[in-house]
Amino acid sequence: MASSLARTILFTAFLFSTLAIHEAVADGNSEDTPSLEEIRHRLKSQKLTRLQFYMHDLVLVSDPTSVKVAGVPGSNRTTVNFGDLYVLDDPLTAGPSLTSTAVGRAQGIYSFSSKDSITLMMSVNMVFTGGKYNGSTVTVIGRNAVLNKVRELPVVGGTGAFRLARGFVQISTAILDAPTLSMVLNCSLYVLH
Structure with a gap:
């Protein structure tokens, strides 16, 4: 019933x-x-667009861009555990430095979704704030096996210039700061729109 x-x-x-x-x-x-x-x-009349940018995921710093909102009972914010959930609003820049030209924000959530490895389930909107793609977004949802050299996640949609988008993003870790759980990710985005 x-x-x-x-x-x-x-x-x-x-x-x-x-x-x-x-x-x-x-x-x-x-x-x-x-x-x-x-x-x-x-x-x-679809075309393929490739965008290259860097995503700054800053956790245990004075002005974090990614914060833990749920986790395993008894865990603290300085460790990561299976089941931890983070909300992010990460800067996207043209170069690996946080002070390089801003191109947008990565906004969404990720959770630690594996018991055996550092693997994230990510749901992120890449919101572009400059240039000819200003105001357009690309939505990425998928598995990010953090310790792999290159990870590939699917593009499942978009808005603005990227309406009806599909494609993928290849992510690699450019900079890792283990004590602060922070990293800079090199992102190569391929979008058919």
């Missing part, structure tokens, strides 16, 4: 969200909402 009720609730939620999406796309009256024809044209 409870299983049937849960399925009915999920189906109803799916139906309403599908109708809302259909209305938003079919309406086409809003300046921000592309028409179906515009979407079809974009799909036919």
Whole structure:
């Protein structure tokens, strides 16, 4: 009975969200909402864009960009454990120095999702704040095995110039400061949009 009720609730939620999406796309009256024809044209004329930038994940510093919001009972903020959850608002820069040209912010969450290795489950929006992609975003969701030299995570969507985006980002650790649990990540983003 409870299983049937849960399925009915999920189906109803799916139906309403599908109708809302259909209305938003079919309406086409809003300046921000592309028409179906515009979407079809974009799909036919997609291009591949490569962006190179650095992500600064600063944890145990005076002005952190990543903070622990949930964790294993009894753990403290200076260690990482399976189940720890962090919220981040990391600067994205053109070079590896925090003082190099700002290109955006990485905003989202990550959790330590493996009992046996330092592996994160990440859900991050790359929000670009400069240049021709100002105001556009790319959404990255996936597994980040931190100790691997190069990690690859999928791009699952985007907004603005990156509407209907798909692709991947390759991440490598450029700088690691173990005492502060902070790192600078070299990101190569490949987006089909």
